[in-house]
Amino acid sequence: MSTRRFLLTAAGLTVLAIAGTFLLDPYRNYQLAVIAATFCAAAGLTLLIGVSGQLSLGHAALMAAGGYGYALAANALTDAGVDGVPRFLLAFLAALAASGMLGLLLGLAAARLSGPYLAGVTLALVVALPAFAAVFGGVLGGDQGLQIAFDGVPAPLRMLVALEQWQAWVAILVTAVVVTGIAAIRRGGAGLKMRAIAADRTAARLSGVRAGRVQVGAFTASALAAGAGGAILCFVTQSVSPGGYTLAFSLLLVVAVVVGGLGSIGGAAVGSAIVVLLPWLIGTLTGALDLPAEIEQRLAGNLGVFVFGVLLIVVMAARPGGLAAAVPVSWRRRGRRAPASVAPEPEVVDVDALPHHPTATSETER
């Protein structure tokens, strides 16, 4: 795909998503905005895990960094009398700065660690978040978190769109920019180097790839995307609190990219939608079944975790490449010598098994 067509596809999908908001009621638009924010983080995470081969279990903490960065900056700007679009943009930059810095630090550690050690460090980050927010309660507001001033629909659009629709627009536009950036990294030279390191670090270094630098870069880019997601959530809900970025949510982000298909941007989108909508669907279903109050109370919150577990097992057993690989795998089978039943090992990121990305060789041959 040429760069022009790549950008046109991105623009087309964005317009499509914005047009879609007209079909949705306010609550659905709110959910769409939350999906968009999750998608931001998941796209970054899929680049990190699926392409550069580094595992992060703590991406929720990076989202939180973005959220707190946004909230702190927005409150400071409100006090300084700035509002509207400048406030949003400046606060958004602060969110990127906060998450980018944290990502850079994590990346520096990550470049020296691998496997369970890296997983451990990122896990510690998200586990420490509530305690961190409590210790610096004066600034971060403890469990209660921070509240920010409300950004309404701009006056010229007020007759056209409702509040939630407007928030969905902002979320979609930000997500479009962020995800396009991630997709560009993935298909460009940096993505090639990341794949090379993921496949064989030593061989990559012998070929002149500076492995440490690429890994830090991947972590930072991924953190920026997560921070953007956190900033969107903060913008939509006018608040940020440690309770929104729990370990469970962090692991769900990993579930999202794995179920969607590691390394696939489309997969990250599918996974994000599942992660946001499934708990709500389950809640609606159990509500409709009219179960006794006691059973309903027992199921609340727990059934979702169970369904995610089952979903992960079923998807991995039936489609090891993730949901996004569903179509391409059968397509590829025809022209492939290798038996399709060979599943990629979870630890090794098999470049060929990654779902529908422009393969590294054809890209460089062109």
Next chain:
Amino acid sequence: MAQHRPRILRAALAVVGAGALVAGAAGCSTPAVTGAAAVPGVGDDVITIGSHQPLTGPAAAGYSSISAATSAYFDYVNDHGGINGRTIEYLVEDDGYNPANTQTVVRKLVQEDEVFAILNGLGTATHTSVLDYLNQQEVPDLFVASGSTNWNQPEEYPWTYGFNADYVVEGAALAQHALDTQPDAVVCLLGQDDDFGDEFIEGAELVLGEGGLAAVERYSVSNQDVAAQIGALQAAGCEINLLATVNGFSALALGTAAKLGWFPQWYASSSGGDYPTLIGYLGEDLGPKLLQGFTSTNYLPMEGDAWVDLFRTINDEYNGGAPFDGNTIYGMSVGYLFAEALAKAGDDPTRQSLVDAVSSGDLVGNGVLPLAFGADSHAAFHGVGITTVDQGVQSYTDSAYVLEGDTVESVELDPVPLEGEGIPTAD
């Protein structure tokens, strides 16, 4: 080979996109819908309201019985013909005492379930996260289950009304009680690290003066260990500990102190001072011993009152005989007050007429002190009675205090008597 797929996909997307644009142009945009004349949540014979409650999570054991009690009271009202010919449907959503969840469930209630009002949303941190949202949407936000002073800002949040006596009042009343009964005691405080703790400290310092608390310790709900805080209070030589804690953490504080062999006096907020609930945490064996002399505040009827007898009957009949405690009385009192507001909001209530009914100052409620609602007060109670536990019975002492401005005044309890069947009418 991979070239085919994107082309097919793009064609499919183009079709969907065109459809979306057509539908958009056809006038599916959302603002037009909201201008409709119908009042959300008000049907011909049913009124739908909603709430967010901690049915799971760290606060569930202490508070999940409140909404069940409120539902039971509404069932009782509905079986007796409802209010102004309409029954009340009460939708309770679980937020796990997590502000991030509250955001989601309240949006669901308002936008998807289209509730008439939000009633008794529980928690300071949780409800603060939806305060702006509910007021922007102009949804009546009645009788918040928290004593934060946030709810009493009629100018900024005209749609929000509190229910609990606020924490400043509670902190001041308990500190005054300590001062009146034991002027020489060393008074300390353990508080939650949010507005609950902040405002309680503010109240206590109104009475004791800046620095009047010998030691102040804070805890975070996400950390179920207060050994460090209790150790620090013990080291500071505290004799009376004021508790700005939820029920679970009141029990944790008492239990932790007992493990250290330390038995000071405890003065707890009404939010964390319900005897039967605390017994549930501490156990039937040790609980009564640890809680002898336990002091707290309250503003609702307690054991021995006709209201409590009625609520007990309702609890047996409509709540499956669930354990009867302060939460049950609290939940049903909230239900009664809402029913009273609804009864006075007219035959065809609107969101505006509902809040007007509360602001009119005509509501009576069932508290032991007069309700404080009015045009410029969105707080339910400006005062509290002091309760104490003796031989396993928690009851009012002779002390009651009202906070007027910055001064605490001693007052007499003035309970509202039960009339009829405990179902409010329009007059």
